Amino acid sequence: MKLWLFFTLALLWLEVQNGMCQQVKRKKEAGENRIRPGRKRVRYPKVKEKEVGSKGQSILTQVLDKGHFLRPGESLSLSPGKTLELRCKGTNIGWAYPSYLDTFNDNRLSIKQHERYSQLILTTPSAADTGEYSCWVVLCDGEECSKDGDSTSSTYIYFTDKDELFVLSAIHFEIIFLRPDKPATIPCRVTNPKIKVSLHREVPAEEIDVNGTQISYSPTKGFIIQNPSPEHKGAYYCKANSTTKTTPQISTKYQLLYVEVPSGPPFATIKASSDVVSGGDIFNVTCTVLGEPEMNVSFSWRYPGLGQRPVIIHDSWRLINRGMGHTTRISQSVMIVDDVETIDYGKYICTTKNKYGETLVATTVKSHE
Known part of the structure; x- marks a missing residue:
């Protein structure tokens, strides 16, 4: 009986020991599991190629030094004399810059397309x-190429010069046309956005009130007249006050002319010096167009002796004042017919053309007999 009891107690002791060992083992495994996640590799989502260079991302950078770049904002202020280097990311890039660099074929400017960027x-x-x-990305489909407007990046660069407060102009006296249907700009731009600029009329001598509504100022554009009227015409200049000098600087002079004729196809008339002529006479036919001062007009003629009779054609234009000081461009083409022959009798047709369209006018020259 005692032997059986002793055997039972021994088995119970062994079960208890096994249970404790398993509990310790489980605690150790649990501890190991808490450490393992810290060593797991984290997977990051891949960036799709089409997301790179998406709308709103600037592709323009300024090279500061070897290996150093700056993504410029809306404007930069730089010292003159130091070479400017800009880069634009892309395999086919277009550029825009101050137009006079092209006008004078300035060899200080160079543009080079590299494999991944333009410089x-x-x-x-x-x-x-x-x-x-x-700069912008140029998209081509075969031989046809176009500008990708969504990729355009730009910055306005001031080359600050304490001696040159205004951006120099090749024109010392500039004509500006005022139109009632759109704002007009007096382009006295400055080389430093901190410079204070005022607008002045020559006759009568006065400083113009710039209230920010009817007339406002932008250092990148100049003075902007929102609603031009005849009272704004006259001679003007701008005055800049330097932060380092007491003597102000005067800009180019500007002559403001108010335009009467609205935009559109040519308004043309035609008139012969005589509607009835005799053999051997001389007469002329004048084709006249009144239009915008800056609007070029071309003339072409059809007449009875075309291809058979020699004629003299003279084209000209000038600015004139009409009505209450309105400025208009008068363009004329004059055809002269000398030593009239029978073939010269008939209809004379003048075709006038500008960028808005064309207008035909005609008159007839008859025989006196």
Whole structure:
């Protein structure tokens, strides 16, 4: 009986020991499991190719030094003299910059397309180079290429010069046309956005009130007249006050002319010096167009002796004042017919054309007999 009891107690003791060992083992495994997640590799989502260079992302950078780049904002202020280098990301890039660099075929400017970017370099920049610089991706389908407007990046660069407060102009006296249907700009731009500028009329001598509504000022554009009227015509200039000098600087002079004729196809008339002529006479036919001062007009003629009779054609234009000081461009083409023959009798047709369209006018020259 005692032997059986002893055997039972021994088995019970063994079960208790096994249970404790398993509990310790489970605690150890649980501890190991808490450490393992810290060593797991984290998976990051892949960036799709089409997301790179998406709308709103600037592709323009300024090279500061070897290996150092700056993504410019809306404007930059740089010292003149130091070479400017801009880069634009893309395999086919278009550029825009102050137009006079093209006008004078300036060899200080160079543009080179590399494998992954385009590079613009302007050596020894000066105050005159102040302006907007922009680039964009050019998309081509075969031989047809177009500008990708969504990719355009730009910055306005001031080349600050303490001696040149205004951006220099090749024109010393500039004509500006005022139109009632759109704002007009007096383009006295400055080389430093902190410069204070005022607008002045020559006759009567006075400073113009710039209230920010009817007339406002932008250092990148100049003075903007929102609703031009005849009272704004006259001679003007701008005055800039330097932060380092007591003597102000005067800009180019501007002549403001108010335009009467609205935009549209040519308004043309035709008139012969005589509607009835005799053999051997001389007469002329004049075709006249009144239009916008800056609007070029071309003339072409059809007449009875076309291809058979020699004629003299003289084209000209000038600015005139009409009505209450309105400025208009008068363009004329005059055809002269000398030593009239029978073939010269008939209809004379003048075709006038501008960028808005064309207008035909005609008159008839008859025989006196």
